[in-house]
Amino acid sequence: MEEENELALPAKENFSEWYNDILVKAEIMDVRYPVKGLYVWNPFGFSIRKKTYSIIRELLDRDHEETLFPLLIPENEFMKETKHIKGFEEEVYWVTHGGTSPLEVNLALRPTSETAIYPIYKLWVRSHADLPIKYYQIVNTFRYETKHTRPLIRLREITSFKEAHTVHETWEDAAAQVDEAIDRYHEFYERLCLPVLTSKRPEWDKFPGADYTIAVDALMPDGRTLQVGTAHHLGNNFAKTFDIEYEDPNGEQVYAYQSCYGISERCIAAMISVHGDDKGLILPPEIAPVQVIIIPIIFKNKDKESILDACKNVKGSLESAGVKTKIDTSDRRPGAKYYRWEMKGVPLRIEIGPKDLKNESVMMVRRDTGDKEQIAMDEINDTVASKFESIKSNLYEKAKAELENNIIECDSLDEIENKIVKGILKIPWCGQEECNDELEENIGAGILGIPVNQENSSSSPCPVCGGEANTKIYVSRTY
Amino acid sequence: MEEENELALPAKENFSEWYNDILVKAEIMDVRYPVKGLYVWNPFGFSIRKKTYSIIRELLDRDHEETLFPLLIPENEFMKETKHIKGFEEEVYWVTHGGTSPLEVNLALRPTSETAIYPIYKLWVRSHADLPIKYYQIVNTFRYETKHTRPLIRLREITSFKEAHTVHETWEDAAAQVDEAIDRYHEFYERLCLPVLTSKRPEWDKFPGADYTIAVDALMPDGRTLQVGTAHHLGNNFAKTFDIEYEDPNGEQVYAYQSCYGISERCIAAMISVHGDDKGLILPPEIAPVQVIIIPIIFKNKDKESILDACKNVKGSLESAGVKTKIDTSDRRPGAKYYRWEMKGVPLRIEIGPKDLKNESVMMVRRDTGDKEQIAMDEINDTVASKFESIKSNLYEKAKAELENNIIECDSLDEIENKIVKGILKIPWCGQEECNDELEENIGAGILGIPVNQENSSSSPCPVCGGEANTKIYVSRTY
Structure with missing residues (x-):
């Protein structure tokens, strides 16, 4: 371990x-x-x-x-x-x-x-x-x-x-x-x-x-x-x-x-x-230096040669389709190999063991969801291409939901103070720099910016000074 | 002009x-x-x-x-x-x-x-x-x-x-x-x-x-x-x-x-x-940002559209073969265009005018030799590929002859002084740094280095000090 x-x-x-x-x-x-x-x-x-x-x-x-x-x-x-x-x-x-x-x-x-x-x-x-x-x-x-x-x-x-x-x-x-x-x-x-x-x-x-x-x-x-x-x-x-x-x-x-x-x-x-997650990187397929990692599953040298051959065939076939593929032939146990490549964010893992060999299939594991699926040998290239697409949209949609769910409309100072740790607040603003300074001093968050191409008119007053507010602005803690 | x-x-x-x-x-x-x-x-x-x-x-x-x-x-x-x-x-x-x-x-x-x-x-x-x-x-x-x-x-x-x-x-x-x-x-x-x-x-x-x-x-x-x-x-x-x-x-x-x-x-x-030459750069095809320049030859708008179409077709066909191609549609006269792209070292120029259109051919001009040749439209891609190879080996061979012809064996100080302007001299050397210093002082050239993987034993004495010389070394004026 x-x-x-x-x-x-x-x-x-x-x-x-x-x-x-x-x-x-x-x-x-x-x-x-x-x-x-x-x-x-x-x-x-x-x-x-x-x-x-x-x-x-x-x-x-x-x-x-x-x-x-x-x-x-x-x-x-x-x-x-x-x-x-x-x-x-x-x-x-x-x-x-x-x-x-x-x-x-x-x-x-x-x-x-x-x-x-x-x-x-x-x-x-x-x-x-x-x-x-x-x-x-x-x-x-x-x-x-x-x-x-x-x-x-x-x-x-x-x-x-x-x-x-x-x-x-x-x-x-x-x-x-x-x-x-x-x-x-x-x-x-x-x-x-x-x-x-x-x-x-x-x-x-x-x-x-x-x-x-x-x-x-x-x-x-x-x-x-x-x-x-x-x-x-x-x-x-x-x-x-x-x-x-x-x-x-x-x-x-x-x-x-x-x-x-x-x-x-x-x-x-x-x-x-x-x-990323608790296990390490999760890289979009287009960015991953290794896009598919192949792990041979060998117990007591059973079918060792045929398994390694199958791994090489899959690698060859994927590489001819332009997929950056690696076989992990190190001495580590399969579990240790999984950890290692999960840390590196490799989008797809393919496991090939004696059973898979018999079924002419492989086990394919997604890094983003952890989903496992048995895939027929002759469908690997197509499946990898479609999984890449699916990983891409899953990563994007997840991140989009995360962003959208954490843009929170607030009208009062209390609310601002409570919710600022969650993400970006959208609040009415009177237009004065002093109100930004006060926010920064009191809650460690300031005006990020004025929304672009978005509805940002306000009917509530500025929650800092109580003055008239015509626009809404984003407030956040920044790096 | x-x-x-x-x-x-x-x-x-x-x-x-x-x-x-x-x-x-x-x-x-x-x-x-x-x-x-x-x-x-x-x-x-x-x-x-x-x-x-x-x-x-x-x-x-x-x-x-x-x-x-x-x-x-x-x-x-x-x-x-x-x-x-x-x-x-x-x-x-x-x-x-x-x-x-x-x-x-x-x-x-x-x-x-x-x-x-x-x-x-x-x-x-x-x-x-x-x-x-x-x-x-x-x-x-x-x-x-x-x-x-x-x-x-x-x-x-x-x-x-x-x-x-x-x-x-x-x-x-x-x-x-x-x-x-x-x-x-x-x-x-x-x-x-x-x-x-x-x-x-x-x-x-x-x-x-x-x-x-x-x-x-x-x-x-x-x-x-x-x-x-x-x-x-x-x-x-x-x-x-x-x-x-x-x-x-x-x-x-x-x-x-x-x-x-x-x-x-x-x-x-x-x-x-x-x-390079008196007209400008000569770039190896692999290095040239523009590999083929196409010049439409249009007089008084004669066949203008068909000529431009032919240029586009040739460009499309070359680009689909991975050749970086440009059409010069500027207002300049053809001659001025030639000068411009010769300066930029474009390996091949293709000219297409009314006559070429009729003959279903183009005029192809090599930057390195200036050779002109009429090429049938449907042979352009193959010809470009083979000309690139030929340009490459011509550039290399020419440069190699230039280098080899200007490595000159010398045995005496007089000879060294006369020939050093031509290139690299190969002379016997006694092994003393002082002889290098003397050369540098007197003729502005010093020891470049000891030949590697080459016959470099010497039977003549060091031309500087007259001492015994076991090896030959290169002498040159350096940047």
């Missing part, structure tokens, strides 16, 4: 411990790197990252192009946009020395790349005919976090920041691009079987230097929200600072409008957290 | 200007980033990078796994290996501040990742059963270069460093891994149609902290060599420093042996430089 104990997880209801443990035991990250907030991607975790980000690339490559800009931003460029730098000044890492000598100009490690990219956009944007420009990059970015750090969630090196930066002729074009980005993010999260909630951030929480920010949030198992994607309308604020002008059809030089939008490895944190 | 002039390149025999120009005009890099030694990957350049690195991944994924370690290395870890740090201390960028406060421990931007990875390998390596470990990562690394920087060749941010780090039971296993790495690099460079020369670096030029270094070099058009890959036998030097021990089959704790090997975006610099 050694293996099982090593792989035992805290119950998922103790979410924080469960989360820290599963990252290590499922071999996603090694958390022992000797600097706070920096972590190592294990090969297994890295292949999850690779599959996840290949979906992002696939979706963006439809109409974006991938580029790569430098990590190091000279202090003078970085300091140009006043609001922007105000938002980041406490979080920036500075390179001050090259070798043993001080640098002439200090270099910031990008916390995000506006100030690296836009001086070049100034050179690239010439005429309205060049627009829109839609480029993205997937890079490491850095934040000197003084708060409690947490793997994949709050990092000093964000290893996997996908940031897109677009340039448009008009404010409206940039606004349409922000909406399109959010749609693309929903599509992306559907591929991870993860419904997300869209809202417009309140003024005080928008991206520094932006006109407004729309964000998508996932609901984590502890009832807190995790911001897993943002899209910012930059107006022509950065264009004015970095002098990004184009010649319009009348021959006039005008400032361009811009948007930018980003996703980080938090997408993986949310996926793991929402789907 | 505006377009042609804009795209005109200096003749390739003026290599340095040609190189700087082609990177910009073919839209590989933008060199206007406001920090010395840092450059921007244009989308077109980035897609070349993507294709190139997907070959590296394919070759390594056979028996390696991909990981990702942090960029920032704490000073105390970085300073542990004395020889290693000596080799890098003048080149390391230091992060000293987070926000407005000084850090407690300064952080190095990795110049290479031994000191980031090996403290974790200490935790991962337990038993001989865990070995060998073969992991790699593709990351940005940093060198504070004080010499003249040059895009893709001498960088302050190496954006695309593939570094593999392996752990073995014995010195011999690690040595075998070094050989295997070099074989894999040859395979990689063959895919880029680029023959490379293998040699063992002299003692003073090996990787700081290694037992020995084997390198592969490309011969650039100006006769200088460019180191495009290195593999290092680390002995158990780093294992002793970082305490990487395993339990051997007898239950004893012993230090592990290690190797590491790297390739950077210099591979792209060499590929561009060796294959």
Whole structure:
């Protein structure tokens, strides 16, 4: 039972411990790197990252192009946009020395790349005919976090920041691009079987230097929200600072409008957290590095060769259909093998023993539901394909119900205080920042955002100040 | 003729200007980033990078796994290996501040990742059963270069460093891994149609902290060599420093042996430089972001619709065979289109005009030779496939002849001085570093390395000191 104990997880209801443990035991990250907030991607975790980000690339490559800009931003460029730098000044890492000598100009490690990219956009944007420009990059970015750090969630090196930066002729074009980005993010999260909630951030929480920010949030198992994607309308604020002008059809030089939008490895944190259970990861088939694990069931070497042959045949047949399949031929007992691959989130397990051999069938076990079913050998490929579909929709529907059931309408402070631990509250709001501050102080939850594309008019008063409330907003505890 | 002039390149025999120009005009890099030694990957350049690195991944994924370690290395870890740090201390960028406060421990931007990875390998390596470990990562690394920087060749941010780090039971296993790495690099460079020369670096030029270094070099058009890959036998030097021990089959704790090997975006610099010509890039089909460009030849709108339909049909048919195809429907004249796509290195051009339509054929033009051939419509897919093969072997053979013809045996100082501008000299050597220093001082060329797997015994004396020479070595001017 050694293996099982090593792989035992805290119950998922103790979410924080469960989360820290599963990252290590499922071999996603090694958390022992000797600097706070920096972590190592294990090969297994890295292949999850690779599959996840290949979906992002696939979706963006439809109409974006991938580029790569430098990590190091000279202090003078970085300091140009006043609001922007105000938002980041406490979080920036500075390179001050090259070798043993001080640098002439200090270099910031990008916390995000506006100030690296836009001086070049100034050179690239010439005429309205060049627009829109839609480029993205997937890079490491850095934040000197003084708060409690947490793997994949709050990092000093964000290893996997996908940031897109677009340039448009008009404010409206940039606004349409922000909406399109959010749609693309929903599509992306559907591929991870993860419904997300869209809202417009309140003024005080928008991206520094932006006109407004729309964000998508996932609901984590502890009832807190995790911001897993943002899209910012930059107006022509950065264009004015970095002098990004184009010649319009009348021959006039005008400032361009811009948007930018980003996703980080938090997408993986949310996926793991929402789907996983007390036994370990549950991965959507499209993300799983191993999609089917085959376990030969051999007692006292009975039918050993024929069983192993049958395993190989099934593997060959599945792989020819593009299914990533592995046979576990290790010395472990079958039970220990089950634990191990359940921890790794493999969507389907196939067991083949002497009885199965005789019946020309296999036992197929779903990771998400635990359902077992006897499947005829010659139906395995079709069955695997249809089970994958079913797992995908089951994961999505379950997560969707979880999200929807935990968006709770509240009208009074008492209610808010009682229900905030469950998830996201929808409450009337008077529009004043002070009411948000009071909420944060008293219940540790603040305004997440204003619902987008949803009924949000209110007839009740603001539960904080009692003043008139025209809109409803989401309130949550956040990461 | 505006377009042609804009795209005109200096003749390739003026290599340095040609190189700087082609990177910009073919839209590989933008060199206007406001920090010395840092450059921007244009989308077109980035897609070349993507294709190139997907070959590296394919070759390594056979028996390696991909990981990702942090960029920032704490000073105390970085300073542990004395020889290693000596080799890098003048080149390391230091992060000293987070926000407005000084850090407690300064952080190095990795110049290479031994000191980031090996403290974790200490935790991962337990038993001989865990070995060998073969992991790699593709990351940005940093060198504070004080010499003249040059895009893709001498960088302050190496954006695309593939570094593999392996752990073995014995010195011999690690040595075998070094050989295997070099074989894999040859395979990689063959895919880029680029023959490379293998040699063992002299003692003073090996990787700081290694037992020995084997390198592969490309011969650039100006006769200088460019180191495009290195593999290092680390002995158990780093294992002793970082305490990487395993339990051997007898239950004893012993230090592990290690190797590491790297390739950077210099591979792209060499590929561009060796294959390109006065008209621009010549890309191997496997690397070309656009593999076939179709140019409709339309005069005064004659047969316009039918020609465009024919272009679309050809594109559809090629794409269904997996060939990346584009139709240039811009307003430019056909000649201007030719220039543009020749600059971009597209391996094959297909022209379709009224005559071709009538003959149910197309005109097919090879980028590498300029050869034109009429091809029947229904033979296009097969012809493209066979032309790709032929382009590939033509590029490789041409580059191989160029390399072989410019490895010149020399016995005297006079000869060395006269012939060094042509390429790589093979000369007798007495074994003394002083003779290398004298060569460097007098003719600006030094010992590249000792030939590997080649006849290199000598009967002539060392041409520098006149002393007895047992071996022959390569001498070249290097980047």
